[in-house]
Amino acid sequence: MDNLDISFNDEVGFLKTRNRDWKEWIAKLLYSAKAAIGKENPQEISINFVNSERIHEINKKYRGKDRPTDVISFAIEDDDEMQIMNQFLSEDPNFVEDIGDLFICPEVVEKQSIDYETGFDREIGYTLVHGYLHLNGYDHIEDQEAEEMFSIQGKVLKDYGLPLYPNQETHGKQIH
Numbered sequence: 001m002d003n004l005d006i007s008f009n010d011e012v013g014f015l016k017t018r019n020r021d022w023k024e025w026i027a028k029l030l031y032s033a034k035a036a037i038g039k040e041n042p043q044e045i046s047i048n049f050v051n052s053e054r055i056h057e058i059n060k061k062y063r064g065k066d067r068p069t070d071v072i073s074f075a076i077e078d079d080d081e082m083q084i085m086n087q088f089l090s091e092d093p094n095f096v097e098d099i100g101d102l103f104i105c106p107e108v109v110e111k112q113s114i115d116y117e118t119g120f121d122r123e124i125g126y127t128l129v130h131g132y133l134h135l136n137g138y139d140h141i142e143d144q145e146a147e148e149m150f151s152i153q154g155k156v157l158k159d160y161g162l163p164l165y166p167n168q169e170t171h172g173k174q175i176h
Contacts (some may be wrong), residue, residue, distance in 0.1 A: 003042040004031050005096070014049040015104045018120075026128060033156045037136055042094065045103045045135065046101040048130075055105040070108045071127045073134035074102040102131040125162040129153050 007017060008028055015022045026047065034043065041085045050058075056068040063072065076098050103129055113123035133149055140146035 001083075003040075003051065004044050005042070006036055007046045009046065009048040011048070011054065012106060013048050017106075019031070029125055029156070029160055030132050031126055032160055033132050033152075036152050036156050037133070037138075037168045039136065042096040044096055045132070048101060048103045050103055050105055052105050052107045052175045055103055055108065058103055065131060068105060068108050070112055070123075071131040072103045073100065073131045074103075075135045075137070078082055099132075099135040102128070102135070104128070104131065122157070122162040125160060126153070126164070 004027065006023070008023060010016075030045070052068040055072065056066075058072055059065045059067060059069050065067075104124075106124070109123050109127050110120060112118075113120045116123065118126070131155060133153060138145070138149040138152070140149050157164055
């Protein structure tokens with residue numbers, strides 16, 4: 001997994017919970033997502049685990065939403081920059097692409113896992129893959145985009161042993 005460099009910033013002690021090597025678990029999951037979208041070049045990503053107050057503050061400041069949320073993605077490139085990046089990648093397949101930062105609130109993820117009756121592993125997996133896909137240019141604003149994004153997300157999670165409910169496989173607006 002040397003072509004996916006993940007840096008972690010854990011403000012809430014999440015990586016030490018549940019007697020699991022979360023770094024390995026997350027790396028394998030995101031590597032599966034990377035393979036599913038056909039990204040072969042090296043990538044860098046930063047994952048920040050924060051509390052509900054911090055994610056609420058970020059959500060309000062950058063998205064204008066006055067509430068905590070599960071994940072916020074800050075992509076390095078916008079659409080124009082992605083076209084330039086793709087040119088670099090075609091010229092140099094070893095070019096390391098810094099795709100951006102994820103801010104994840106395990107407290108909100110835990111609440112959602114209870115509300116949606118999905119279980120924590122499935123919900124944190126969903127959140128990670130969802131954020132990763134956003135950092136790689138996927139979105140779910142338009143129905144066609146949503147279908148593509150949630151189809152990829154559903155396949156990655158299913159293959160990782162974290163299947164979605166049938167009504168979540170191609171449409172996630174109801175929970176996001």
